[in-house]
Amino acid sequence: xxxxxxxxxxxxxxxxxxxxxxxxxxxxxxxxxxxxxxxxxxxxxxxxxxxxxxxxxxxxxxxxxxxxxxxxxxxxxxxxxxxxxxxxxxxxxxxxxxxxxxxxxxxxxxxxxxxxxxxxxxxxxxxxxxxxxxxxxxxxxxxxxxxxxxxxxxxxxxxxxxxxxxxxxxxxxxxxxxxxxxxxxxxxxxxxxxxxxxxxxxxxxxxxxxxxxxxxxxxxxxxxxxxxxxxxxxxxxxxxxxxxxxxxxxxxxxxxxxxxxxxxxxxxxxxxxxxxxxx
Numbered sequence: 001x002x003x004x005x006x007x008x009x010x011x012x013x014x015x016x017x018x019x020x021x022x023x024x025x026x027x028x029x030x031x032x033x034x035x036x037x038x039x040x041x042x043x044x045x046x047x048x049x050x051x052x053x054x055x056x057x058x059x060x061x062x063x064x065x066x067x068x069x070x071x072x073x074x075x076x077x078x079x080x081x082x083x084x085x086x087x088x089x090x091x092x093x094x095x096x097x098x099x100x101x102x103x104x105x106x107x108x109x110x111x112x113x114x115x116x117x118x119x120x121x122x123x124x125x126x127x128x129x130x131x132x133x134x135x136x137x138x139x140x141x142x143x144x145x146x147x148x149x150x151x152x153x154x155x156x157x158x159x160x161x162x163x164x165x166x167x168x169x170x171x172x173x174x175x176x177x178x179x180x181x182x183x184x185x186x187x188x189x190x191x192x193x194x195x196x197x198x199x200x201x202x203x204x205x206x207x208x209x210x211x212x213x214x215x216x217x218x219x220x221x222x223x224x225x226x227x228x229x230x231x232x233x234x235x236x237x238x239x240x241x242x243x244x245x246x247x248x249x250x251x252x253x254x255x256x257x258x259x260x261x262x263x264x265x266x267x268x269x270x271x272x273x274x275x276x277x278x279x
Contacts, residue, residue: 003091003098004146006052010095011102013051014076018043020067022076024269025097025105025225027216029081029112030254032232035070035262036079042068047080050099054092056080065096071270076100083212085190090140094219098149101223107164108220109265110229113254114210115192115237115245117202118182123236124257126179126264128168129229130160132214133185133206140215141222150222159221164228164268171267177260182207184231186214195239208233230264232257 001009020043028035036042045065047053056063066077078100082093097108114127121127145152165181172179185201187193189211193201201209208231220227234253235245 002146004148007095007098007102007149010051010053010099014045014065014067014099014103017045018067020074020076021104022067022074022100023106024070024073024075025100025108026070026075026077026265027081027108027110028077028079029212030251032111032254032258032261033079034258035265036066036077038262038266039066039068039070039075039077042066052095054082054088056082057086071266073269073272075269076103076105081212081216084136084138084188084215085211090138090215094140094215097216097219097225098223101225106226108225108227109268110213110216110227111261111265112210112213112229112231113234113250114184114208114231115235116208116233117198117237118180118207119238121180121207121233121236122178123233123253124178125233126172126177126257126261127182127184127208127231127233128165128172128179129184129213129231130165130181131183132159132217133183133204134214134218135185135187136214137188140219150224154222156218156221159217159227161226161228164226167271168228168230168264168268171264175260175263175267177264180207184213184229185209187211192245193237195242198237198239198242209237228268230261232261
């Protein structure tokens with residue numbers, strides 16, 4: 001069974017659990033699960049029940065698809081994502097993005113946590129990602145292309161919607177949320193980077209670094225999504241002052257910043273198609 005048919009089978013299964021056409025698709029990253037509590041009239045479908053979905057192996061990722069309403073808008077939400085470092089390939093990692101598009105979602109919001117490379121950043125800042133650097137060594141579109149899923153050569157000059165990122169910046173300013181605009185670099189992980197690697201990343205223009213998001217964005221562009229992505233800076237990766245970091249401290253910082261990101265996403269979704277935000 002080809003990818004297109006597997007996507008359709010998974011989407012049909014989800015529709016049988018709930019007839020629901022979302023306007024927005026949302027991916028929740030590490031320590032950002034509280035947004036799920038704000039979904040009303042929710043239907044929850046564990047990943048292991050959905051055909052062709054793999055399972056999240058991380059304790060910080062719930063591993064379920066949530067369908068319902070957020071800020072008055074119909075949404076589908078991944079509560080927990082998949083990573084290449086878990087041993088999955090790019091097709092498995094990005095498969096849910098294609099399923100959410102097949103369900104009818106047109107806009108995709110992605111969240112993650114990352115290390116701050118820009119010395120002007122602070123822990124707890126929300127970075128509105130306006131570009132990325134793919135250092136994963138793979139591209140999820142490599143291999144045969146099915147035109148029913150997207151074009152052979154999707155353009156990546158603006159993977160992150162200027163309209164949505166500008167709206168997010170405006171909302172952050174109105175809500176007095178500490179925020180930045182920046183470039184996200186994706187590396188495979190799961191080990192964190194060395195001092196020399198952080199110097200290299202800063203040299204090539206990265207403002208923050210993480211282990212996800214870019215494959216989802218590439219497939220999202222391929223599938224025709226309008227995309228915005230947000231990253232919580234959980235630790236500083238400045239080579240000159242680098243200190244060891246543990247997952248517990250990363251989760252703690254993410255949890256402290258989480259209410260601000262929840263407010264940002266709720267307001268952005270609540271503006272609907274965002275036409276007022278773009279004007």
